[in-house]
Amino acid sequence: MIYCMGDIHGNYKGYKSLLQQICFSDKDILYTIGDVVDRGEESMKVLLDMMMRPNVYPIMGNHDWMAFQCLKWFSQDITEESIAQLSEEKMDAVKEWFVNGGESTLREFRGLSAEQRELVMEYLGEFSLYEEAETESGSFLMLHGGLDNFSPERPLEDYTAGEIIWARCDYEKTYFPDKFLVTGHTPTRNIRSHLHLPMNDRIFSRNNHIAIDCGSGMGGLLGVICLDTFEEYYA
Ligand SMILES: [Mn+2]
Structure with a gap:
């Protein structure tokens, strides 16, 4: 199975709990959407654990x-x-x-x-600016923030680090008709308040967006989504 985890922000306990919940094994792949460090108290413990696992692929956050x-x-x-x-x-x-x-x-x-x-x-x-994955459920582009100065024709390699890791997505706009854009950075509670939806710290999907920063860095939840089944898990 392929999984993507939201902004961990030094939440080692949440990170370990989610790995347990998804029964993460050598056969699985985990992408982390960025912001592994800061705010929480155990950023280094998370990094030291991640780096021992060759099937964890970290994406760069701001x-x-x-x-x-x-x-x-x-x-x-x-x-x-x-x-x-x-x-x-x-x-x-x-x-x-x-x-x-x-x-x-x-x-x-x-x-x-x-x-x-x-x-x-x-x-x-070694953190990458973006990652792409395919499952039976579709194609996924994963990156931390968004795509500033977006144009559908613009190749991904062309975006600078700043345009990706600090950007905010427009969650009302569909960026790619044929793939899901998986992002962190903007806590989903902020997207909901902006769109006048009931506030909660859950994964947000709409308009081919999957937003997975469930506010672990601000007293919310840490979330992970399975890109094969779209199942969600929280700690
Ligand atoms: Mn961020």
Whole structure:
């Protein structure tokens, strides 16, 4: 079976619970839609678990991107001095990351061994901007945010990281008539409030969209959907 999991945001318990619920095995494939890190308290535990599983394919979210950029500056030697020596531009990026829940991620990262830090950085650097999958139920394009400056003719390789990981989808618009666009980034409760639907933290599907950020980073749920059966699971 092929599964796609929503924005985990350091929710290790939820992540483990969902793997158990779907009886995740070596024969299955799991895509994570991005924002594995930040906000929650156990981002590194999630990453260390994911990287041991060759059948888990991580997609880059804006939080993973911020963490990757900022941790690169810190990963040599994290001391009060090295933090003080960062340029103003980098410091602004770090501040933005902290405001968005990066502080616990940095704290956890500092607690890893040098070898683990290196592996985490290598792993974050391998996150892909998008993934595609086919099942008996249809074709799926999975990416974190959306497709800014969208045109049906524009090849996917042409979009920049920023146009994908920071973008917000228009969930009233069908982007592709022949495939589902699976996204995270925008908590489904926000889509519902925008479309005046009853608010809940469940997977949202409409207009060939499948939105799966069920608000794990903001006290909601963590969700996973099976792309073969469309079954949904929550923690
Ligand atoms: Mn996001």
